[in-house]
Amino acid sequence: MSPTPTKRFWDAAADLIAVTEKHPFLVAMVDGTLDIDPFKYYVVQDAIYLTSFAVCLNLLGDKLEASGHDVHSKRVRELAVGAEEDEKALHRGIFKQLGIEATAEAMPNTLLYTANMTSIVATRPVAEGL
Numbered sequence: 001m002s003p004t005p006t007k008r009f010w011d012a013a014a015d016l017i018a019v020t021e022k023h024p025f026l027v028a029m030v031d032g033t034l035d036i037d038p039f040k041y042y043v044v045q046d047a048i049y050l051t052s053f054a055v056c057l058n059l060l061g062d063k064l065e066a067s068g069h070d071v072h073s074k075r076v077r078e079l080a081v082g083a084e085e086d087e088k089a090l091h092r093g094i095f096k097q098l099g100i101e102a103t104a105e106a107m108p109n110t111l112l113y114t115a116n117m118t119s120i121v122a123t124r125p126v127a128e129g130l
Helices: 005-021 024-031 036-066 070-098 108-123
Strands: none
Touching: 024 036, 036 070, 036 108
């Protein structure tokens, strides 16, 4: 029996995943040694990303619905709600706990990443957006 497409994907990405898991920022965040200022910067930019991610999921939901994939459209929209409400509620709690102002704007890397993601979702086939 040949491996599933998902298994092949994870196998192909294994080296990149291993390197990413060893990135000093992630290691320090997981083990609790990350300084507070880089964490604050990260959590603000992540909240901005989540807003764009939710928008993209809703766009994908629109495309799926337009192509007759109502069940998948519904699920993708549920994921958008989770990103916009649940994940951002977690961020708001962190903001409050750490005294972070929620009015920050996207920094260049966040803006480039979210603009690229939105462009792909808006202009390319659903499979590429996913």
